Amino acid sequence: MCTNAPQLEFWQNFFYFYQLNRCSRGTMTEEILTALREAVISGDEETARKAARSALESKIDLDDAINKGLSKGMYEVGRRFESSEIFLADMMMSADAMKAALAIIEPELKNKGTTQGKETIVIGTSRGDIHDIGKNIVAVMLTAAGYRVHDLGLDVPPLDFVRKGQEANAVVIAISSLLTSSMSFQKDVIQYLKDMGVRAKYLVIVGGGAVYPKWAMEIGADGYGKFAEDAVVLVNTLMEKKERSLVLVEGKTILGEA
Numbered sequence: 001m002c003t004n005a006p007q008l009e010f011w012q013n014f015f016y017f018y019q020l021n022r023c024s025r026g027t028m029t030e031e032i033l034t035a036l037r038e039a040v041i042s043g044d045e046e047t048a049r050k051a052a053r054s055a056l057e058s059k060i061d062l063d064d065a066i067n068k069g070l071s072k073g074m075y076e077v078g079r080r081f082e083s084s085e086i087f088l089a090d091m092m093m094s095a096d097a098m099k100a101a102l103a104i105i106e107p108e109l110k111n112k113g114t115t116q117g118k119e120t121i122v123i124g125t126s127r128g129d130i131h132d133i134g135k136n137i138v139a140v141m142l143t144a145a146g147y148r149v150h151d152l153g154l155d156v157p158p159l160d161f162v163r164k165g166q167e168a169n170a171v172v173i174a175i176s177s178l179l180t181s182s183m184s185f186q187k188d189v190i191q192y193l194k195d196m197g198v199r200a201k202y203l204v205i206v207g208g209g210a211v212y213p214k215w216a217m218e219i220g221a222d223g224y225g226k227f228a229e230d231a232v233v234l235v236n237t238l239m240e241k242k243e244r245s246l247v248l249v250e251g252k253t254i255l256g257e258a
């Protein structure tokens with residue numbers, strides 16, 4: 001019996017330090033996510049940069065840093081703006097803080113990807129809409145997934161999506177809309193493609209805060225994704241399909257195909 005004592009002690013210590021390490025890692029991750037969230041809410045660029053660097057140094061999941069940290073902060077900013085607790089200027093400062101953090105995180109996310117020479121995607125924010133933070137994240141995720149992404153930027157006129165799609169020999173046209181008023185331009189892109197007799201050449205996917213699955217169905221889009229990572233699942237799924245039908249993705253789960 002006594003001969004097993006050192007062994008027992010070894011395992012007891014092992015499990016103690018293992019748990020300690022797990023707990024402190026968990027706490028550290030939570031602290032960084034909170035710092036990212038708070039930096040966006042308070043619109044503090046410098047703190048946002050610091051928190052982003054900590055996220056990289058501590059190797060926390062970068063999707064979590066964006067979704068559970070930065071985007072959660074932005075969601076709260078949107079809520080406060082809607083209930084008139086903050087003003088446009090505050091929202092702009094928050095956007096700058098989020099962009100500052102993303103400028104540090106995004107290159108690392110892109111590095112994770114493989115340039116597999118997959119198909120080309122043209123992406124942009126629709127006309128009249130200058131919200132580009134979410135669209136930029138989608139572009140980075142698709143790049144990291146190996147697609148060639150041509151980012152047309154923001155406030156993109158419907159015809160530009162079509163022209164650039166043709167120029168770049170794209171397979172997918174991705175349109176982001178955060179404003180209800182800019183959604184109708186997504187429909188215009190599809191209408192132009194039809195009028196020019198090239199609708200079948202392109203897969204049109206839509207997303208962004210203002211967009212919802214029924215809208216995607218109404219305008220005859222090929223796909224809708226709620227979050228940036230859904231865009232990757234969506235495009236991969238559409239590429240594998242033999243016949244066309246609308247694909248809806250939320251939380252990396254295919255909600256339905258119609």
Ligand code: B12
Nearest residue numbers: 078095129130131132133134176179180207208209225228
């Ligand atoms: C930051 C912000 C701004 C910034 C934008 C800075 C920038 N460079 O982007 C500034 C301050 C400039 C701004 C201005 C305005 N804004 Co603003 N803004 C926001 C806010 C707070 C956050 C948006 C954001 O960046 N979220 C974080 C990102 C990561 O999320 P996301 O954009 O939704 O993207 C994710 C998904 O949607 C998805 N996704 C995005 N695009 C795509 C595309 C595809 C194909 C797919 C599959 C997925 C996908 O992936 C992303 C990551 O998961 C939202 C509130 C909110 N909760 O959304 C209001 C909000 C969008 N704004 C709003 C308004 C009203 C305005 C203004 C009209 C205010 C004014 N009085 O002037 C102007 C409009 C200017 C214009 N012409 O566009 C309203 C829109 C209401 C509506 N439905 O029409 C919102 C909802 C605020 C509110 N609750 O009232 N805004």
